[in-house]
Amino acid sequence: MVVAGRAGHALLALAAAGIATMPLWASHYHLQLASTALVAAMFALSLQLLVGAGGMVSLGHAAFFGIGAYAIHLLPPGLSVLATLPAAAALAGLAAAVVGALSLRTRGFFFLMTTLAFGQMLFFVFHDTPLGGGKDGVFVTRPALELFGLVLEVPRRSRPAVMLWLNLGLLVLMYAGLALLMRTLFGRALLGIRANEDRMRALGYNTRRVKLAAFVAAGMLAGVAGHMQAMTEAFVNPELLGWHRSAEGLLMILLGGLGALHGPILGAFAFIGLAEAGTLITERQRLVVGLVILAAVLALPGGLAGLRLPRRERRQPAPAAVEAARP
Amino acid sequence: MSGLFAQVLNGLQYGLLLFLISSGLTLVFGVMGVINLAHGSLFMIGAYLAFVIARWSGSLWLALPAAIAGGILFGALLERTLFRRFRTREHLDQVLLTFALILLFEEARSMLLGNDFHSVPVPAALDFSVPVTADFAYSAYRLAVLALCVLVAALMFLALERTRMGSAVRAAAEKPEMVELLGLDARRIHTLVFALGTALAMLAGALAAPLQSVYPGMGDKFLIISFVVVVVGGVGSVAGAFWGALLIGLVDTLGKAYLPELAGLAVYMLMAAVLLWRPSGLFARGA
Numbered sequence: 025m026v027v028a029g030r031a032g033h034a035l036l037a038l039a040a041a042g043i044a045t046m047p048l049w050a051s052h053y054h055l056q057l058a059s060t061a062l063v064a065a066m067f068a069l070s071l072q073l074l075v076g077a078g079g080m081v082s083l084g085h086a087a088f089f090g091i092g093a094y095a096i097h098l099l100p101p102g103l104s105v106l107a108t109l110p111a112a113a114a115l116a117g118l119a120a121a122v123v124g125a126l127s128l129r130t131r132g133f134f135f136l137m138t139t140l141a142f143g144q145m146l147f148f149v150f151h152d153t154p155l156g157g158g159k160d161g162v163f164v165t166r167p168a169l170e171l172f173g174l175v176l177e178v179p180r181r182s183r184p185a186v187m188l189w190l191n192l193g194l195l196v197l198m199y200a201g202l203a204l205l206m207r208t209l210f211g212r213a214l215l216g217i218r219a220n221e222d223r224m225r226a227l228g229y230n231t232r233r234v235k236l237a238a239f240v241a242a243g244m245l246a247g248v249a250g251h252m253q254a255m256t257e258a259f260v261n262p263e264l265l266g267w268h269r270s271a272e273g274l275l276m277i278l279l280g281g282l283g284a285l286h287g288p289i290l291g292a293f294a295f296i297g298l299a300e301a302g303t304l305i306t307e308r309q310r311l312v313v314g315l316v317i318l319a320a321v322l323a324l325p326g327g328l329a330g331l332r333l334p335r336r337e338r339r340q341p342a343p344a345a346v347e348a349a350r351p
Numbered sequence: 352m353s354g355l356f357a358q359v360l361n362g363l364q365y366g367l368l369l370f371l372i373s374s375g376l377t378l379v380f381g382v383m384g385v386i387n388l389a390h391g392s393l394f395m396i397g398a399y400l401a402f403v404i405a406r407w408s409g410s411l412w413l414a415l416p417a418a419i420a421g422g423i424l425f426g427a428l429l430e431r432t433l434f435r436r437f438r439t440r441e442h443l444d445q446v447l448l449t450f451a452l453i454l455l456f457e458e459a460r461s462m463l464l465g466n467d468f469h470s471v472p473v474p475a476a477l478d479f480s481v482p483v484t485a486d487f488a489y490s491a492y493r494l495a496v497l498a499l500c501v502l503v504a505a506l507m508f509l510a511l512e513r514t515r516m517g518s519a520v521r522a523a524a525e526k527p528e529m530v531e532l533l534g535l536d537a538r539r540i541h542t543l544v545f546a547l548g549t550a551l552a553m554l555a556g557a558l559a560a561p562l563q564s565v566y567p568g569m570g571d572k573f574l575i576i577s578f579v580v581v582v583v584g585g586v587g588s589v590a591g592a593f594w595g596a597l598l599i600g601l602v603d604t605l606g607k608a609y610l611p612e613l614a615g616l617a618v619y620m621l622m623a624a625v626l627l628w629r630p631s632g633l634f635a636r637g638a
Contacts, residue, residue: 081442126623129630130582132442133386137578138626144575145619152615267575271388271450278447308461314454321448 084143120243161261366600375548397556426549585632
């Protein structure tokens with residue numbers, strides 16, 4: 025997995041600036057749609073730390089997203105976002121530590137199955153027990169925008185704009201943090217494990233500990249994304265934890281490109297855009313999503329981020345693996 | 352006492368149905384290296400096939416051979432057109448391809464048959480209770496399902512252990528590259544295994560249809576519980592799937608009956624314990 029160069033980051037910054045000006049020219053509906061895409065991008069980006077960097081394909085990642093969202097429901101209402109956001113990340117990280125410690129005892133196909141099973145277990149906790157307020161979901165009170173004692177009262181009319189800026193700011197922070205993380209020894213070790221775990225162990229790395237740290241970090245970031253989902257929608261339901269959402273996150277990564285850190289962001293916007301365009305044509309969203317996946321898997325192995333790579337490289341069976349294996 | 356007896360029978364019968372589903376899942380993974388998330392959808396298709404046939408002919412009997420024959424044809428078709436091409440792709444691609452199949456199968460189901468819950472009547476000939484002890488009677492249909500599943504499991508073990516094709520399949524599950532070196536046609540084995548797995552999943556769906564209602568998304572529940580079976584039972588072995596399925600069937604049924612506050616969590620706790628104690632599964636070879 026590569027981090028975009030200077031030109032790539034200039035383009036990404038330009039896109040972010042464009043989104044930031046949306047309240048000046050876009051309708052409330054489109055502001056909300058953009059917020060949905062930004063939250064999806066945060067979720068997919070957190071999953072990329074597992075899949076693209078660490079080579080761990082998890083089907084239970086949405087559970088941590090959902091726990092982050094439910095944190096707002098579980099905490100007393102009226103708290104500042106400065107309290108709820110870290111709490112959501114901590115709760116999701118705690119769950120990820122338990123699930124990760126168990127699941128990482130397996131690899132590959134079995135890792136996939138165990139993460140799926142534990143993810144569904146957490147789904148059932150919120151679906152079947154009174155803890156989560158029932159299977160139909162509950163409305164939640166948005167955390168207060170209180171920054172260092174200064175309470176920001178947001179009028180109803182400007183809320184979509186404020187949420188958009190908040191989501192955009194967090195996504196930029198998350199991306200910058202991950203881009204820096206990938207340059208550290210930890211990031212390099214993770215990429216090494218993806219390329220060849222046995223060799224990394226022979227080099228003296230405690231590979232399971234590195235993988236567990238990545239799993240917990242990814243879970244915490246997913247919790248942040250989930251918190252923003254609940255704060256944007258003011259509503260949570262158990263479907264937020266369901267494994268279909270995990271699969272959608274993987275789809276965003278594949279759409280955007282497994283081989284680049286910014287791939288999932290492109291993929292999330294492409295996915296939300298395609299799903300939105302699909303609903304204009306047909307009510308049957310599953311049909312649209314299913315066909316999009318088939319097309320992506322069959323025709324676009326490098327994802328959107330891979331489109332500009334030379335043809336020769338795109339023909340390789342697994343460009344991301346080749347990329348990661350390079351010294 | 353008779354309550355416990357009934358729950359144990361229910362658990363065994365549920366476990367045997369799980370075996371029909373998870374043996375296909377584990378064989379397809381073992382032999383082809385393919386993760387098939389749509390395996391639960393095949394179960395769902397079998398159940399809906401039984402519902403349609405039972406409504407049309409008035410009886411479930413025709414549905415069982417139809418599920419087996421239809422499953423073999425459908426499985427062979429899927430393997431030839433799609434899964435063959437995905438054998439050597441990365442896990443992520445396989446996950447997404449089969450996830451897309453789930454969405455498309457569900458959408459097709461919704462277009463053809465709608466989104467309602469349906470019940471399928473138990474065949475009239477078996478719609479009675481068998482007195483097992485003096486004060487306890489058990490549904491004849493459930494006993495018949497139990498017997499049929501045991502028969503299918505026995506036939507499967509015989510075919511795998513005693514026939515040339517069976518030993519080729521076992522060899523393929525253990526060391527796929529060996530099969531080609533021995534001069535066997537690996538592609539035929541792949542088609543056979545995938546068709547067999549599909550037929551078993553669809554047969555399980557048809558058998559389960561009268562035991563529970565037929566409903567949208569029913570495949571998901573069975574997919575995930577089959578994954579738990581495979582993790583608990585161990586890598587790629589049919590015997591592991593068999594004992595794992597019985598164990599999960601019993602734990603789930605007894606757990607729901609006697610510890611309702613744990614709801615469906617008992618099987619996941621069992622899985623966590625197995626992962627801690629024996630990460631490669633309880634019945635894995637060499638464990």
